[in-house]
Amino acid sequence: MLSYETGEIPDNIESWNALIHPDDVAGCLAAMEDHFQQKTPLYHHEYRMRTKQGDWKWILARGKVVSWSSDHKPLRMVGMHTDVTARKTLEQRLHQFEELMNQVSDIAQIGGWELELDTMQLTWSQQLRRLYEVDDHYKPTVQKAFEFFAPESRHIISSAFKQAMAHGKAYDLELPLITATGRHIWVRALARAEFVEGRPVRLIGAFQDISSRRDSEESRRKLEFQLFQAQKMETLGTLAGGIAHDFNNLLTGIMGYQELVADTLGENSEARDYLMQARGASLRARELVEQILTFGRHSTDDQHTPIDLGLVIDEARRLLRATIPATIAIETDVAPDCGQVIGDATQIHQVLLNLGSNAAHAMHTKGGVLRITLRPVDDSAPRSATLATLPAGDYVRLTVSDTGHGMDETTIQRIFDPFFTTKDVREGTGLGLAVVHGIVRAHRGAIDVESTIGQGSTFHIYLPVAAAPGNEPGVDETPQAPRGSGEVVYIVDDEDTVATFTKFALEHKGYRAATIDTAANCLEALRADPKACAVLVTDQTMPGMTGTELASKVREFAPDLPIIIMSGYFLKIAPQDLAQIGRVELLGKPFSTDELAWMVHQALHPEAQVPPRDQ
Numbered sequence: 001m002l003s004y005e006t007g008e009i010p011d012n013i014e015s016w017n018a019l020i021h022p023d024d025v026a027g028c029l030a031a032m033e034d035h036f037q038q039k040t041p042l043y044h045h046e047y048r049m050r051t052k053q054g055d056w057k058w059i060l061a062r063g064k065v066v067s068w069s070s071d072h073k074p075l076r077m078v079g080m081h082t083d084v085t086a087r088k089t090l091e092q093r094l095h096q097f098e099e100l101m102n103q104v105s106d107i108a109q110i111g112g113w114e115l116e117l118d119t120m121q122l123t124w125s126q127q128l129r130r131l132y133e134v135d136d137h138y139k140p141t142v143q144k145a146f147e148f149f150a151p152e153s154r155h156i157i158s159s160a161f162k163q164a165m166a167h168g169k170a171y172d173l174e175l176p177l178i179t180a181t182g183r184h185i186w187v188r189a190l191a192r193a194e195f196v197e198g199r200p201v202r203l204i205g206a207f208q209d210i211s212s213r214r215d216s217e218e219s220r221r222k223l224e225f226q227l228f229q230a231q232k233m234e235t236l237g238t239l240a241g242g243i244a245h246d247f248n249n250l251l252t253g254i255m256g257y258q259e260l261v262a263d264t265l266g267e268n269s270e271a272r273d274y275l276m277q278a279r280g281a282s283l284r285a286r287e288l289v290e291q292i293l294t295f296g297r298h299s300t301d302d303q304h305t306p307i308d309l310g311l312v313i314d315e316a317r318r319l320l321r322a323t324i325p326a327t328i329a330i331e332t333d334v335a336p337d338c339g340q341v342i343g344d345a346t347q348i349h350q351v352l353l354n355l356g357s358n359a360a361h362a363m364h365t366k367g368g369v370l371r372i373t374l375r376p377v378d379d380s381a382p383r384s385a386t387l388a389t390l391p392a393g394d395y396v397r398l399t400v401s402d403t404g405h406g407m408d409e410t411t412i413q414r415i416f417d418p419f420f421t422t423k424d425v426r427e428g429t430g431l432g433l434a435v436v437h438g439i440v441r442a443h444r445g446a447i448d449v450e451s452t453i454g455q456g457s458t459f460h461i462y463l464p465v466a467a468a469p470g471n472e473p474g475v476d477e478t479p480q481a482p483r484g485s486g487e488v489v490y491i492v493d494d495e496d497t498v499a500t501f502t503k504f505a506l507e508h509k510g511y512r513a514a515t516i517d518t519a520a521n522c523l524e525a526l527r528a529d530p531k532a533c534a535v536l537v538t539d540q541t542m543p544g545m546t547g548t549e550l551a552s553k554v555r556e557f558a559p560d561l562p563i564i565i566m567s568g569y570f571l572k573i574a575p576q577d578l579a580q581i582g583r584v585e586l587l588g589k590p591f592s593t594d595e596l597a598w599m600v601h602q603a604l605h606p607e608a609q610v611p612p613r614d615q
Contacts, residue, residue: 001059001083003052006580021048021056028061035065036074043079046088058088090223097220109209115142117165117201131187131209133179150176150184157189168193168200174210185211225413248286248568251590253497255282256505259593263508286590306340306466309348309398313372316352320370324360327367334374338396340466347439354436355400355459362404362457373399377462390446394465401458407451415449481597484511487534489600491515492522492550493566494542498589502537502566505593506600519545523553530558535603537587540567551581562603566591 002019009015020028024047031045043063048056063079111128115121122140129138132148142161149157153175160171170192177187191205258279265272317332324330341348352372359370377395407415416437440447440461451457489511493499496517503513516522519542526533536554540547547565554561560583568589578584583606587599 001081002049002057006577008052019049021050024048032063035063038072043077046084049081057083058085060084094220094223097216097223110206111208112204112206113140114205115203117203128207131179131185131207133181133183138180148177148179150178152176160189161191164191164193164203165200168195174214177207185209186214246568248589249495249498251282251286252568253501255279255286255590255592256501258282260501260504260508263593282590305342305344307343307345307348308340309338309374309396309463310334312345312348313352313374313398316349316356317372319353320356320360324356324370325364325367328360328363329367329369330356331369331371332373333371335376338374338376338465339394341396341443341463342466343443343463344439347442351436351439351461352400354433358433359400359402359404359457362402362406365405368403368456371399371401373401375399376465390444390462390464395445395462396465398461398463399458400461401456403456406453406455406457408453412449412451416447481509481594482601483509483597484600487511487600487604488532489513489535489537490522490525490533492517492519492536492538492542492547494518494539498539498566502596505596509593509597509600511600518542519547519550522550526554526561527557530561533561535562535564535600537564537566537600540565548577548581548584551584555581564599564603 009019017025017029028045028047031040032043034040035043041064043061046058046060049059051057060082061079062082063077065074065077067074067076069075109127109131111131112125113128114123120142122142122145124132124140129136132138134140146154146158146161156173157175160169160173163169164171171190173189175187175189177185179185186209188208188210189205190208191203193200194202194204258275262272262275262279265275313332313334317330321330356370356372362368363370375397377397415433437447440463443463445461445463447462448460449457450460484506489506491499491502491506491513493502493515494517499515499517503515506513516525519538522536522538526536536551538547538550545553547567551563551565554563563581563584564587565578565584566587566589578586583603585599585603587596591599
């Protein structure tokens with residue numbers, strides 16, 4: 001999170017304190033002391049920490065003392081850090097716009113007027129003439145004054161003015177106005193009456209140019225919405241991780257037992273065909289979980305390589321051309337000086353296909369034009385509200401637009417919500433744009449959308465420019481999974497379905513397997529006879545002790561024992577921690593029997609190469 005390598009920060013409280021911003025240390029320690037004194041059930045505080053590059057990141061720290069001494073002193077505390085820099089940046093921008101709005105309110109651009117009701121003589125002040133942008137020779141009248149207002153608002157000011165003339169009723173309105181030079185502004189229109197013997201005889205009023213304030217309020221609303229979206233996606237990402245872990249455990253058992261039963265049936269068995277159909281549905285369910293995780297996952301730089309977006313766009317164009325109706329034209333326009341971006345070509349390809357598919361759906365009735373463009377972002381131009389949320393640097397803008405039916409403001413505000421869709425039943429899951437949002441965020445970019453009913457929609461995606469080109473890895477064909485030779489495998493998982501299937505699958509592949517329900521029992525068995533086990537297969541998320549914690553303890557007395565950690569959600573496992581433990585492999589749930597057999601084979605024979613995961 002802070003860009004340091006393992007070992008660069010000493011494991012002590014002093015080194016942690018040294019990374020905290022000096023202005024935040026006191027509040028941070030006070031919040032922790034309150035928890036130590038049991039004034040608060042949890043330690044919860046936000047502060048800045050210094051990265052290896054020397055800049056500052058905002059951290060949300062949450063923790064809890066889990067072990068106390070007999071005299072009620074804290075002995076052990078666990079917790080987590082969450083990077084909330086993006087949210088804090090948006091909050092800061094929101095605060096800046098609020099200050100700007102207050103300053104604009106202080107600089108009141110007001111012009112006054114007076115109307116004698118007996119003679120209908122209208123008098124304007126010099127300030128009001130400047131607001132209307134008329135010269136000193138202009139002769140104002142009530143009728144002429146109404147004509148400056150936008151057509152859709154004339155009846156509002158006219159009705160209020162008649163009420164003021166007839167009954168002396170004051171008004172305070174905000175309306176659009178068009179000046180003599182054609183400039184569109186917003187004004188605050190105020191009026192009150194002066195009475196003689198209970199009858200209004202004079203109207204006195206003022207106009208104030210409130211265009212700057214209206215613009216500030218609009219920008220503030222946009223920033224508030226972006227902040228809400230960032231908080232919502234952060235919460236959904238956390239929720240998705242928990243759901244994925246439990247759901248992938250169930251899928252592991254479903255897929256595994258399907259394969260085990262299929263292997264007992266003949267090639268021409270009708271039941272085997274049914275099982276293969278069920279396995280296909282299970283694989284689609286696995287892909288669905290991966291999509292759910294995508295919009296909540298943060299990728300790291302070492303998972304991305306420099307890619308040429310022009311090539312990705314061309315490939316996506318060819319695939320879209322083969323899948324969407326001929327009534328929809330596809331146009332691409334790639335600027336030659338865009339450079340490369342750091343990312344995953346497959347995921348960017350998925351973004352283009354999802355956006356292209358949505359665009360085609362919006363134009364399927366009358367046809368239209370799907371246009372994909374790529375342009376470098378002009379550094380000299382003012383940063384838009386979307387770009388303002390991104391770190392400074394060079395960016396490219398990938399734009400996907402259509403000439404379809406467009407969207408209203410309510411739909412635009414919800415299009416990135418998971419499972420929200422405007423399509424009919426069975427036409428879509430509602431995950432497409434949520435996945436797009438997650439991929440763009442994982443690439444440290446931003447996405448913006450513009451749409452007008454009846455005119456179409458435009459998606460702008462901003463991605464950081466890469467420093468150097470790179471190559472994409474190839475994919476080899478999957479060979480047959482090797483069989484074991486009676487090696488003993490210990491399986492540790494608190495989910496009986498997963499543990500039992502894993503045992504059956506390994507025995508079916510020629511291994512001997514034993515299941516253990518807790519990490520503590522596994523440690524006890526291994527300490528009694530470390531050589532009884534050839535490979536340790538353990539779940540990551542278990543009560544009392546995680547898989548990585550178990551692996552660390554096993555390394556104290558069995559430094560060469562191969563260990564495989566299973567999980568449906570690896571986001572919280574740091575690669576540096578695995579490297580420090582040594583001889584640890586990761587196996588994602590749900591997995592097939594072949595994937596399991598290949599992983600155990602590689603654990604026993606490190607020189608072996610595990611083939612790519614089935615899709």
